[in-house]
Amino acid sequence: MAEDQNIEEEIDLASLSDDDLTAQMHDDLYDGLADEIAEGTNILLGRDWAPSRVLNDALVEGMRVVGIDFRDGILFVPEVLLAANAMKAGMAILRPLLAETGALPIGKVVIGTVKGDIHDIGKNLVGMMLEGAGFEVIDLGINTDVEEFLGALDEHKPDILGMSALLTTTMPYMKVVIDTLLSKSLREEYSVIVGGAPLNEEFGEAIGADAYCRDAAVAAETASRLVAERRAAAV
Numbered sequence: 001m002a003e004d005q006n007i008e009e010e011i012d013l014a015s016l017s018d019d020d021l022t023a024q025m026h027d028d029l030y031d032g033l034a035d036e037i038a039e040g041t042n043i044l045l046g047r048d049w050a051p052s053r054v055l056n057d058a059l060v061e062g063m064r065v066v067g068i069d070f071r072d073g074i075l076f077v078p079e080v081l082l083a084a085n086a087m088k089a090g091m092a093i094l095r096p097l098l099a100e101t102g103a104l105p106i107g108k109v110v111i112g113t114v115k116g117d118i119h120d121i122g123k124n125l126v127g128m129m130l131e132g133a134g135f136e137v138i139d140l141g142i143n144t145d146v147e148e149f150l151g152a153l154d155e156h157k158p159d160i161l162g163m164s165a166l167l168t169t170t171m172p173y174m175k176v177v178i179d180t181l182l183s184k185s186l187r188e189e190y191s192v193i194v195g196g197a198p199l200n201e202e203f204g205e206a207i208g209a210d211a212y213c214r215d216a217a218v219a220a221e222t223a224s225r226l227v228a229e230r231r232a233a234a235v
């Protein structure tokens, strides 16, 4: 066999059409290729794609496919971690672009993934979109317990508390946090928004959140609305 037949062909991402490039990026995300995802992200931006379009069409859509195959037992945790890492490489490039507003902060948000849960891609996206909408975001990271939430609320005095959960086993912890705020007579001090794939409107209402947000864009719109309402009520 000729030696060069063994060498895998390198794909020149820059030579692909937009459609082929996004399809290739879905494959690269699936394969956990962080460098290729960073390169593809930069190429699409160089073609004047809006950062939000790169995020949604190239990255989030690719991660959706990863999620389906994870659910169906085709992909396993190590592969999904690599995919998540590749997604983060693209998000790191988009983050400053999505956050570019130049305006003074319109409000403050403390956000975290709840105790027992280490999923942070969606929460990070929400943080990025909130920054893009003009919020200062204090991100407590993953596996955040009620004491950490309370400590951050006390320290930063935000307008909004945001909680994320991706597991049906961790979403009830959001109620633990809200109930603790109630028991300490602190609930009225903050608007509470919640989100994550297994949640829905009904769950948000049942645990006493101010709003359930289905995605990062809705979270940014909802946070802006809630802050405006709080300010109007305070006048």
Ligand code: B1M
Pocket: 060, 063, 064, 066, 067, 068, 070, 071, 072, 077, 078, 080, 081, 084, 111, 116, 117, 118, 119, 120, 121, 122, 123, 125, 126, 161, 162, 163, 164, 165, 166, 167, 168, 169, 193, 194, 195, 196, 197, 198, 213, 214, 215, 216, 217, 219
């Ligand atoms: Co996990 N995982 N995972 N996982 N993982 C899910 C969530 C799962 C649905 C996969 C599946 O079975 N199809 C499933 C949960 C099933 C369930 O509870 N019903 C699952 C499981 C079971 C697990 C483990 C238990 C697997 C195991 O160990 N056997 C384990 C749990 C670990 C733990 O947390 N204790 C686990 C581990 C992992 C990895 C570490 C490998 C990795 C996480 C890496 C990371 O985040 N750094 C991972 C991943 C990547 C996923 C999937 C594939 C993708 C999640 C994601 O990033 N989506 C996921 C399948 C899926 O959701 N399709 C899955 C992309 C992201 C942009 O979307 O996070 O939904 P999402 O965020 C959206 C909205 O939900 C919303 O806006 C975001 C952007 O638009 N949103 C908010 C989210 N938070 C919000 C907060 C808001 C507002 C909106 O306000 C504050």
